[in-house]
Amino acid sequence: MNIRFYNARILTMEENAPIFEGEVWVGDEKIIYVGDGLNMDEFYRRRNITCMIWDEEIDCERNLLMPGFKNAHTHSGMTLLRSFADDLPLHEWLNKQVFPIEAKMSPEDIYHLTKLAVLEYLTSGITSIFDMYLTPESVARACSDTGMRCVLTGAVNNFSQSVEAMEKWYGELNGKAPLISFLPGFHAEYTCSKELIQDIASMAKRLKAPVYVHLAETEEEVAGCVERYGLTPGMFLDSLGMFEYGGGAYHCVYLTEEEIDLFQKKNIHVITNPGSNTKLASGIAPINDFLKAGLNIAIGTDGPASNNCLDMFREMFLVTGLAKLREKDASAVDAMEVLKMATVNGAKAMHLENADILAQDKLADIIMIDLCQPNMQPINNIAKNIVYSASKQNVKMTMIHGRILYRNGEFYLKDEALSIYEKANEIINRLR
Amino acid sequence: MNIRFYNARILTMEENAPIFEGEVWVGDEKIIYVGDGLNMDEFYRRRNITCMIWDEEIDCERNLLMPGFKNAHTHSGMTLLRSFADDLPLHEWLNKQVFPIEAKMSPEDIYHLTKLAVLEYLTSGITSIFDMYLTPESVARACSDTGMRCVLTGAVNNFSQSVEAMEKWYGELNGKAPLISFLPGFHAEYTCSKELIQDIASMAKRLKAPVYVHLAETEEEVAGCVERYGLTPGMFLDSLGMFEYGGGAYHCVYLTEEEIDLFQKKNIHVITNPGSNTKLASGIAPINDFLKAGLNIAIGTDGPASNNCLDMFREMFLVTGLAKLREKDASAVDAMEVLKMATVNGAKAMHLENADILAQDKLADIIMIDLCQPNMQPINNIAKNIVYSASKQNVKMTMIHGRILYRNGEFYLKDEALSIYEKANEIINRLR
Numbered sequence: 002m003n004i005r006f007y008n009a010r011i012l013t014m015e016e017n018a019p020i021f022e023g024e025v026w027v028g029d030e031k032i033i034y035v036g037d038g039l040n041m042d043e044f045y046r047r048r049n050i051t052c053m054i055w056d057e058e059i060d061c062e063r064n065l066l067m068p069g070f071k072n073a074h075t076h077s078g079m080t081l082l083r084s085f086a087d088d089l090p091l092h093e094w095l096n097k098q099v100f101p102i103e104a105k106m107s108p109e110d111i112y113h114l115t116k117l118a119v120l121e122y123l124t125s126g127i128t129s130i131f132d133m134y135l136t137p138e139s140v141a142r143a144c145s146d147t148g149m150r151c152v153l154t155g156a157v158n159n160f161s162q163s164v165e166a167m168e169k170w171y172g173e174l175n176g177k178a179p180l181i182s183f184l185p186g187f188h189a190e191y192t193c194s195k196e197l198i199q200d201i202a203s204m205a206k207r208l209k210a211p212v213y214v215h216l217a218e219t220e221e222e223v224a225g226c227v228e229r230y231g232l233t234p235g236m237f238l239d240s241l242g243m244f245e246y247g248g249g250a251y252h253c254v255y256l257t258e259e260e261i262d263l264f265q266k267k268n269i270h271v272i273t274n275p276g277s278n279t280k281l282a283s284g285i286a287p288i289n290d291f292l293k294a295g296l297n298i299a300i301g302t303d304g305p306a307s308n309n310c311l312d313m314f315r316e317m318f319l320v321t322g323l324a325k326l327r328e329k330d331a332s333a334v335d336a337m338e339v340l341k342m343a344t345v346n347g348a349k350a351m352h353l354e355n356a357d358i359l360a361q362d363k364l365a366d367i368i369m370i371d372l373c374q375p376n377m378q379p380i381n382n383i384a385k386n387i388v389y390s391a392s393k394q395n396v397k398m399t400m401i402h403g404r405i406l407y408r409n410g411e412f413y414l415k416d417e418a419l420s421i422y423e424k425a426n427e428i429i430n431r432l433r
Numbered sequence: 434m435n436i437r438f439y440n441a442r443i444l445t446m447e448e449n450a451p452i453f454e455g456e457v458w459v460g461d462e463k464i465i466y467v468g469d470g471l472n473m474d475e476f477y478r479r480r481n482i483t484c485m486i487w488d489e490e491i492d493c494e495r496n497l498l499m500p501g502f503k504n505a506h507t508h509s510g511m512t513l514l515r516s517f518a519d520d521l522p523l524h525e526w527l528n529k530q531v532f533p534i535e536a537k538m539s540p541e542d543i544y545h546l547t548k549l550a551v552l553e554y555l556t557s558g559i560t561s562i563f564d565m566y567l568t569p570e571s572v573a574r575a576c577s578d579t580g581m582r583c584v585l586t587g588a589v590n591n592f593s594q595s596v597e598a599m600e601k602w603y604g605e606l607n608g609k610a611p612l613i614s615f616l617p618g619f620h621a622e623y624t625c626s627k628e629l630i631q632d633i634a635s636m637a638k639r640l641k642a643p644v645y646v647h648l649a650e651t652e653e654e655v656a657g658c659v660e661r662y663g664l665t666p667g668m669f670l671d672s673l674g675m676f677e678y679g680g681g682a683y684h685c686v687y688l689t690e691e692e693i694d695l696f697q698k699k700n701i702h703v704i705t706n707p708g709s710n711t712k713l714a715s716g717i718a719p720i721n722d723f724l725k726a727g728l729n730i731a732i733g734t735d736g737p738a739s740n741n742c743l744d745m746f747r748e749m750f751l752v753t754g755l756a757k758l759r760e761k762d763a764s765a766v767d768a769m770e771v772l773k774m775a776t777v778n779g780a781k782a783m784h785l786e787n788a789d790i791l792a793q794d795k796l797a798d799i800i801m802i803d804l805c806q807p808n809m810q811p812i813n814n815i816a817k818n819i820v821y822s823a824s825k826q827n828v829k830m831t832m833i834h835g836r837i838l839y840r841n842g843e844f845y846l847k848d849e850a851l852s853i854y855e856k857a858n859e860i861i862n863r864l865r
Contacts, residue, residue, distance in 0.1 A: 080807075080810070080811070081811065082813075083808075083810075083811070083813060083818065083822060084813045084814040084815075084817045084818035084821060084822060085813040085814070087768060087814070087817045087821060088753075088763070088764050088765075088766075088767045088768060088817070089763060089764055090762065090763055090764050091763050094763065117807055117810060117811075118807075120807035121806075121807035121808050124806070124807060124808070124826065276754075278758075279754035279755070279757060279758055280754055280757060280763065280821065281757075281763050282757040282758055282760070282761050282762055282763040282765070284758065284761075285758065305822075308821070308822075309818065309821040309822040310808045310821065310822035310823075310824065311808070312808070312824060314824075315747070315750065315824070318747065321520075322708075322711035322712055323711070323758075325711060325712060325713075325714040326711055326714055326716065326717065326755075328714070329714050329716075330522065330714055331520070331521060331522055331523050331526065331712065331713050331714040332520050332521055332522050333520075333714070334520075335520045336519060336520060373850075373851070373854065374553075374556070375512075375549055375550075375552035375553035375556060375850070375853075375854075376515075376553050376556070376742045376743070376744070376825075378512070378515075378549060378853075378854040378857050378858070379512070379513065379515070379549075379854070379857040379858040379860070379861045380858060381514075381515060381516045381517040381861060382516040382517070382519070383516075385516045385519045385520070386515065386516035386741065389516060389519060389712065389740070389741040389742065390515060390516060390737075390740075390741040390742035391742075392742065392744060392746075392747075392824045392825050392826070393808075393824050393825065393826040394556065394824070394825040394826040394842075410826075410842070418805075418807070419805070421807075421810075422805065422807075422810045422811070425810050425811040426810070426811040426812060428811070429811045429813060
């Protein structure tokens with residue numbers, strides 16, 4: 002499909018590029034042109050064509066095109082437990098509510114529940130997710146079937162998944178389906194034995210692959226690791242050679258200075274989850290310190306049981322808002338930095354550099370932000386306003402891999418949204 | 434107009450009432466019936482009619498009807514400065530950016546800019562606002578013209594408005610227009626001389642009226658008051674007899690125990706503004722302590738220059754989320770308490786008890802929450818999900834005073850939304 006977007010404002014998210022007015026052209030899954038749309042002779046000459054034949058030409062009515070958001074930490078199958086048990090102490094929530102229900106979920110259940118999450122991602126302009134859950138294969142299938150770009154990671158721990166399974170997924174889920182890739186990962190230091198962690202580190206070295214893990218989410222987690230091994234979680238994992246090929250850490254609320262240095266040296270990405278850290282009372286991550294250290298910071302919603310919505314706008318506001326509170330400084334963490342985190346940095350953390358910005362030859366993961374809404378007016382500073390004022394109702398279109406999956410409040414999926422909702426309700430009623 | 438809502442889920446917000454399925458009937462500006470819609474003989478008999486003649490019958494498709502949100506602290510005219518100057522230290526933001534532009538705004542500008550705010554309120558299910566700004570008369574006119582219920586308050590300080598003007602507004606803006614009322618108020622201790630504050634207290638006693646004021650928003654404000662008068666702001670104002678007939682305080686981030694006692698005794702409402710307190714790095718209000726003390730807590734967005742959106746969903750999440758962070762307890766401030774704050778408690782703080790819940794003879798300020806959106810599925814706990822997961826895209830309808838002003842993304846106003854946007858852009862381009 003060749004699709005022409007014209008009469009658009011364009012935020013490419015290239016470093017320091019201003020918003021300009023022009024066109025974005027999409028050919029199949031890629032962006033083939035971004036610019037003012039004038040003097041296209043050179044473009045046609047290079048392609049040896051005299052004109053483009055469009056399947057669709059979309060008047061953007063001066064709304065904004067920008068790269069889709071990268072939701073860099075998700076547990077999509079947990080839509081089941083959205084608002085199932087809130088306002089409980091963390092331990093009770095996890096052990097008495099979350100785990101018992103999760104134990105009953107089948108791969109097929111997770112397939113359907115992931116589809117429900119995908120619908121919500123689309124409403125929030127999310128064009129790729131970095132998903133860790135029990136059954137990566139059914140998550141991959143749900144994403145392929147719905148058109149969502151998905152990087153999967155392992156959730157290996159003492160009780161589920163295995164290093165062998167992960168190595169198999171690494172082989173089978175990479176390079177096969179256009180929307181799907183897999184990077185090694187495990188649940189957390191506190192849910193894995195030292196031996197298991199060592200095995201994962203060996204595998205990562207063998208595959209020359211980065212590793213992703215929940216890390217320093219709570220004070221208790223860090224204290225437990227120090228008690229067990231005399232090291233904070235990041236230093237402990239590094240002592241076992243975990244990050245020889247980089248990787249990433251989710252949460253990072255209680256990262257030490259020493260660990261920040263480690264993250265710099267070993268090219269470990271920070272993936273912050275402020276909504277979840279807030280709702281579970283975990284704490285506020287030192288984003289300002291990470292920025293000063295030059296770490297690559299991406300943003301994830303975490304799962305819908307702990308958030309409970311899958312909304313990058315809420316996360317973006319919280320990243321800067323909570324940093325301002327933590328630093329007692331209204332100028333901490335500029336909104337433009339946050340927009341980078343939600344797009345370019347996320348792509349980097351997820352090894353999706355081919356989908357990071359709007360530029361020729363990049364994958365066509367594009368969203369349109371509706372500026373004709375009262376919360377975007379007057380037009381003072383569009384980019385900052387996205388972080389401070391936009392919400393899901395401003396997402397006018399979500400395109401992934403050159404396909405429009407959501408537009409003007411409607412989904413373009415094989416399945417009806419209503420049947421996905423019904424299925425989710427059927428599952429919770431069965432497992433409750 | 435007689436409007437029948439049927440096939441609805443209904444959250445009346447009466448104390449401890451569960452969500453049930455049924456109907457809400459509206460006759461002109463009032464709710465005339467809330468119930469299951471069965472066995473209506475008694476209803477007809479009492480009214481001496483045999484049936485209702487409906488102007489419109491609305492199938493709610495099992496979506497949720499509930500009372501509209503009360504936005505208990507706004508500066509609507511500040512839409513002009515939305516995303517005009519962000520990520521700046523508080524002092525620089527206020528003195529170099531906000532004040533110079535505000536000084537140039539005319540009453541007519543404020544009229545148009547308030548209309549822009551009203552559009553956004555409608556998208557967020559806000560059915561009444563408590564507005565403090567430079568020119569209450571033009572705000573009142575904008576609200577009357579757009580159909581927004583508005584309680585105005587004074588912004589008296591050393592530089593603008595006066596006690597005389599406020600007494601005039603108190604007489605002229607109460608009891609005249611059905612949507613408009615006025616309660617005395619002044620800007621803050623730190624912008625008013627002691628003499629001026631004494632005059633305001635005398636006026637309040639004379640009128641037997643409550644008084645509303647910005648209070649304990651920042652540590653600096655409290656320290657300044659203690660330095661000037663040897664008392665924290667709440668105690669100082671009380672020492673001058675300010676709260677003999679109650680009142681309310683916006684922000685209350687740094688309220689002392691002594692002041693919490695005072696608020697209890699004098700029936701002073703807390704109006705919390707977590708979005709603004711976050712973005713301006715002011716701090717986190719001790720909501721949990723207020724709850725324990727039994728204070729009436731309402732919620733406001735504050736103005737769009739410091740928030741930047743006018744979104745009660747963001748505020749509701751922040752009220753409980755920030756309390757959880759502050760208390761380091763994921764069970765702090767239950768979501769149901771927050772829903773009460775955003776509806777019933779707001780109505781109480783604004784003296785709008787006739788618009789607080791869905792019940793017969795209450796004013797018809799009703800919203801419909803769209804549950805057929807992925808962020809509301811599966812249906813585990815609708816009320817908690819509104820606080821934790823809902824956002825503007827879930828507002829399917831906003832009715833004020835029996836009039837539907839917003840439905841399915843469209844505004845039903847005399848003016849076109851686009852012309853309101855144009856006007857706002859024209860004003861900022863003129864005053865910049």
